[in-house]
Each structure stands twice: as structure tokens, then as C-alpha cells.
Amino acid sequence: MSRPGGPPAPAGTRPRPIGAAPGRPATRRRRRRRARSAWWLIAPAVLTMLAVTAYPVLYACWLSLQRYDLRFPDQRGFVGLDNYAAVLSAPVFWTDLGATLVIAGIAVAIQLVAGFGIALTLRRAVVGRRAVHAALLLPYGIITVVAAFAWQYAATPDLSFVSDRAWLAERWSSFAVVIATEVWKATPFVALLLLAGLAAVPEELLETAEVDGASAWQRFRQVLLPGIRPVLLVVLLYRILDSIRVFDTVFVQTDGANGTETLSLLAYDQLAGRLNLGLGSAVSVLLFALSAGTALTFLLVFRADLRQLARREER
Numbered sequence: 001m002s003r004p005g006g007p008p009a010p011a012g013t014r015p016r017p018i019g020a021a022p023g024r025p026a027t028r029r030r031r032r033r034r035a036r037s038a039w040w041l042i043a044p045a046v047l048t049m050l051a052v053t054a055y056p057v058l059y060a061c062w063l064s065l066q067r068y069d070l071r072f073p074d075q076r077g078f079v080g081l082d083n084y085a086a087v088l089s090a091p092v093f094w095t096d097l098g099a100t101l102v103i104a105g106i107a108v109a110i111q112l113v114a115g116f117g118i119a120l121t122l123r124r125a126v127v128g129r130r131a132v133h134a135a136l137l138l139p140y141g142i143i144t145v146v147a148a149f150a151w152q153y154a155a156t157p158d159l160s161f162v163s164d165r166a167w168l169a170e171r172w173s174s175f176a177v178v179i180a181t182e183v184w185k186a187t188p189f190v191a192l193l194l195l196a197g198l199a200a201v202p203e204e205l206l207e208t209a210e211v212d213g214a215s216a217w218q219r220f221r222q223v224l225l226p227g228i229r230p231v232l233l234v235v236l237l238y239r240i241l242d243s244i245r246v247f248d249t250v251f252v253q254t255d256g257a258n259g260t261e262t263l264s265l266l267a268y269d270q271l272a273g274r275l276n277l278g279l280g281s282a283v284s285v286l287l288f289a290l291s292a293g294t295a296l297t298f299l300l301v302f303r304a305d306l307r308q309l310a311r312r313e314e315r
Contacts, residue, residue: 057288063281070275083282092266093283100262102175103250104243107182111239112232114183115190122191123198136188144185148252151181155253171258178260181249186242190235197231198224237298241291263287 067079087093122132139147153159155167155177167173201224209219225232247264254260256269263283271280 060281060284060288063277064285066278068277068281070277079278083278084286087279087282087286092261093263093286095259096261096263096266099175099260100244100246100264103178103182103246103260103262104240106175107179107186108236108239108243110179110183111187111190112236114187115194115235118187118191119194119198122195133192136192138188139185140189142185144248145252147185148181148249151177151184151249152253168254168258171260174254174258174260178246178249178253181253182243182246186239190239193235194228194231197228197235200231201227233298233302237295240294240298244291244294245287263290 064083065078065080067075067077067082069075118136122129152168154162157164157166165173167177205223205227206219209223214222245264246262247268250256250260250262250265251268256262256265261269264287267280267283267287269280270276270283274280
């Protein structure tokens with residue numbers, strides 16, 4: 001049957017009813033238009049970020065290829081990859097890399113576990129939820145240097161009201177103080193992000209699973225965890241990248257003593273302490289490469305989960 005006032009439908013084909021949804025080509029065109037509009041909207045922010053971040057990164061890469069020591073300006077010159085060879089062959093670089101990974105790995109693991117527990121607790125809270133949310137953000141809102149000094153005082157015998165032990169006098173206890181500071185400051189923010197992810201899990205799914213006889217652990221593992229997985233991965237990536245470049249806490253509390261020096265502190269020592277812009281920039285570029293490689297690997301491995309989160313945001 002042909003449409004009124006239109007040409008007859010070809011033989012052997014079934015005409016689309018009047019008012020039916022357009023086909024896939026029209027849907028794809030709409031998606032392309034939306035994507036172009038989105039790119040135009042974010043273009044100013046992208047250009048600004050490139051202007052602010054791209055130049056320092058490129059300049060650091062150029063400095064890392066130079067022999068550039070401010071104490072000996074006459075010896076400045078291009079040395080290629082010699083600075084990278086010197087850094088990678090130095091035992092202190094690998095020691096500091098190990099310290100960085102220890103702090104980042106343990107701190108992020110505790111933050112995720114504790115933050116998940118707090119988020120699950122707040123999910124059931126009914127009274128005073130807004131007040132609790134505001135109180136949770138207080139540690140995250142405190143400047144990192146202030147938080148580091150507070151924990152340093154708590155770990156110093158003459159100043160502490162907690163313990164008479166000199167926690168910052170030994171290696172592993174120094175690591176414990178640094179990690180505790182990082183956990184105390186970032187866990188509330190992680191909890192609020194995970195709480196937002198838990199809010200997107202339909203309550204009906206949990207009720208249906210409970211009616212079907214699923215235990216609390218089964219509901220957590222098979223309903224809650226898959227539902228929050230994309231958000232959990234984003235939070236995990238954010239905290240890993242932030243913890244890899246830890247600097248303030250270590251600088252204030254130990255200044256790299258007792259084997260707690262991190263890569264950020266090593267770069268600072270070369271740049272500001274020894275005025276060696278070449279070696280310091282090489283360490284900085286390697287730290288940047290570590291962060292960028294971690295982010296890229298994360299995006300490639302968990303690409304499907306991140307796409308699922310993007311589709312959920314579009315809805």
C-alpha cells in the first residue's frame with residue numbers, strides 16, 4: 001500500500017507505516033551532529049588546557065635533552081638521551097620509584113576499601129545525610145600541607161598527644177604516617193564519588209535478588225559491584241594518578257628521609273636543590289610518562305566499562 005499522495009511502494013517491499021521511527025542512517029546523522037556540537041562546546045576548554053599544559057611539558061622534554069646546570073652555565077649544550085641514561089642507571093631512581101609505588105599502592109587500596117564501606121553505610125542512612133556529606137568533605141578541603149603538618153605533629157613525641165613513639169624516625173613507620181595522611185585526606189572524597197555511583201543502581205534489582213534468596217554477599221558481588229564497576233574504575237584511575245605524583249606530604253613530614261623519597265621529590269631536589277635543569281627535567285618527564293602510560297593502559301584494558309559509563313551519562 002502506498003502513502004496518500006506519494007508514489008507506490010516497490011513490488012515485494014513492505015512500506016514503513018506513517019509516523020514510524022526513522023532508520024539507522026538518520027539516527028547516525030543525529031549522533032554525528034551531537035558529537036560535532038559537543039566538540040565545538042568543549043573546544044575552548046581543550047585549547048586553553050593545551051596552551052597551559054602543552055608548553056610546560058614540551059619545554060621540560062627539551063630541557064631533558066640538554067646539559068643545563070645553572071651552577072655551570074658555560075657547559076650548557078645538547079646531550080640527547082644522556083640525561084635519561086644517567087637517571088635510569090642511578091640506583092636512587094629505582095629506590096624512589098619503589099617508594100612511590102609503595103605509597104600509591106597501599107594508600108589507594110585502603111582508600112577504595114574504606115571509601116566503599118563509608119558509601120555503603122551512607123546509602124542506608126536516612127537522618128542527617130546532608131550534614132554527614134558536608135562533614136565528610138572537611139578533610140578533603142584542608143590544604144595538603146596543613147594536613148601533613150597535623151599528622152607530623154601527631155607523630156612527633158614532644159608534640160604529640162597520641163603517642164610517645166617517634167614514628168618518623170624509622171623507615172616503615174614513616175611510610176605508615178605518610179600513607180595514613182593520604183588515606184585520611186582522600187578517603188571521604190572517594191566515598192562520596194562511590195556513593196554517587198551506588199545511587200545509580202536500581203533498588204528494585206537488590207529487592208528482586210533478595211526475594212530470589214540471594215545472600216547479602218551475593219547481592220553485593222553480583223548486583224552492586226557490577227553496577228558500580230565503571231564508576232569504581234574511574235575513581236581508581238583518578239586516585240592512582242594523584243598518588244603517583246605525591247609530593248607535599250613526603251616533603252613536609254620526612255623530606256625524603258628513611259627511604260621515603262618519591263620521584264616527585266627527586267625531581268624537585270634536582271631542579272630546585274642542585275639547580276640541574278637537565279637531570280631534573282628528565283626525572284619529571286619519566287614521571288609524566290609513568291602517569292600517562294598508567295592512564296593509557298587503564299583506558300585500553302577497561303575501555304568497555306568506560307564506554308558503559310559514558311552511555312549511562314548520556315541517558
